[in-house]
Amino acid sequence: MDLLTGFKIFIEKEQLFMPDQSLLLAVSGGVDSVVMAHLFKAAGYRFAIAHCNFQLRGDESVRDESFAADLARRLQVTFHQVRFDTEAYTESKRVSIQVAARELRYEWLEQTREQGGYSYIVTAHHMQDSVETLLMNLSKGTGIAGLHGILPKQGKLLRPLLFAEKENLIAYAAEHHIPYVEDSSNLTVKYTRNFFRHKVIPVMQEANPGTVVNIASSIERFREAELLYNEALQRHIKRLVTQKGNTYMIPVLKLQKTTPLQTVAWEIFRRYGCTAAQLPQVLELLNSGSGKMVETGSHRIIRDRQWLLITPLVEEQAATIVIEKERGVISTANGVLRIKTSERSAHTAIPAAVTIACLDKETLQYPLLLRRWKQGDYFYPLGMRKKKKLSRFFIDQKLSVVQKENIWVLESAKRVVWIVGLRIDDRFKITPQTKELLTIEWEAY
Incomplete structure (x- = not known):
């Protein structure tokens, strides 16, 4: 020809x-x-x-x-x-x-x-x-x-x-x-x-x-084999990887039972910056305790209870945001706070949602501080008279490592007022004597 x-x-x-x-x-x-x-x-x-x-x-x-x-x-x-x-x-x-x-x-x-x-x-x-x-x-x-x-x-x-x-x-x-x-x-x-x-x-x-x-002839067969390979791979990814926001979750037990483990794991984790040299470290997470992690060029792969969590590396946001009386909206990397003041009346309804904090304004001292939680923080959970460390509270709430990293606390005069989106401190709750309300709504991204 x-x-x-x-x-x-x-x-x-x-x-x-x-x-x-x-x-x-x-x-x-x-x-x-x-x-x-x-x-x-x-x-x-x-x-x-x-x-x-x-x-x-x-x-x-x-x-x-x-x-x-x-x-x-x-x-x-x-x-x-x-x-x-x-x-x-x-x-x-x-x-x-x-x-x-x-x-x-x-x-x-x-x-x-x-x-x-x-x-x-x-x-x-x-x-x-x-x-x-x-x-x-x-x-x-x-x-x-x-x-x-x-x-x-x-x-x-x-x-x-x-x-x-x-x-x-x-x-x-x-x-x-x-x-x-x-x-x-x-x-x-x-x-x-x-x-x-x-x-x-x-x-x-x-x-x-x-x-x-001969190699060119093999290339034709390799191209078709790649199609079959990718079809099978997509089935594994669909079975193993779940996305919640910017976090990808992989069940440890399912991945451990996957065959062929090395190949499937490589094809999954390389998408998140994992190199061939790092893959053994990632697979070691399957047998490690919670909190262990491997950091790639673009993501962190974290062992958290029965999951491997994959989250993107992000630049650190300012540790503390000062809130003066006149501020009504505060934006963060993972959500926004909206603050409003109102008079208390006999008909005032207290929202039950954990994303809304209704506080007695007179118990607060400005400026308020919005900051990341840290080890040693404690508060008095609403309805309780004993203090509790936030780290213990997070364990009771079964929060993942990633969820804990994204937690903000609202502070007044060095006292935790609200674990944002979770629980207010009993010392700042609405009482029959409350005259003025401070309502804060948290909207997560």
Whole structure:
């Protein structure tokens, strides 16, 4: 089968685009992208050419830019071009040259696609590129998601040459007398991809000349296996993970009985910043006591009774908020207090909701303080004459570690007035002698 026929069959098989859609081809001037442009022309598809000059190779970069422009003229298609100060971007963003070039390239291509009304961006990644990607992913330990290599279609990106070997593209260029340019940076092995291209794959091919084609065939099966894997994984996640607000809850017993534990746990916890090195620490929480935790780059995973709780790391809010008499609304990271004063009458109804505190205003001294609770705090629970430590009260209420961390207390003259949203102190309750009420309502986010 000739390359053009294979090209058309692959596009139809993968359902990459509709024949009437207009596409934006990223063309560097090398054999891969130039042959791709000629295949699009020969197949009768609508397209334009886009070229990025990263200004990293002096005259060679100018040569490539001129070549791409001339190619667009010869193929009679629209040409888009841009020049980047890649080194300045690298310094300002503190990234490698490779990362800088990739970010600049795809951001500009997407802008050009939108402005030009093109349906997709098309790149000339071929079979060997996909095999290199798989091997690089294996060496980094990316798991099953790394085994699918380069996908033919990903969002607005298309790769219609993944069916073709590099040597087929070179042969097509020679047969049809298609000129192209060579990028000298492709010969260096200081870049990871080039190291695999020039050092790793050739050694593998010495042992088995069919290495690239065989791995490419496996990639097809890996892609389908990944679909089955993800279907099973989603069933496990649905069974194990419950969300309440910004907290995710996983029952310890259910997770312990899950098979395969390592795989399911990794796929769950890596979504919350857990690294492969941290996974054993997380699994140790299954056999630890309450209060033990592992902190990832973005979350905390906490053992709390029969649960593992996953909460995002947040910046610490001010420990104390001063409330003067005139303040009516106080906002916090996890809720808002609304305060109002009213006269007591014989018909005044006292709300029963724990989120509303009705207090005898005369018993309070301003300013009031709203702060996080701390060890050693105590109060006299409503209806009781004995004091009780807040830590003991929280145990009786069966609050989780995360719930305790989010507790506010209202304080007056160094006395706890209200454990916000839970219980008021008996010393500040409404009595028959109360003349003026202070009503405070708590609305949690």
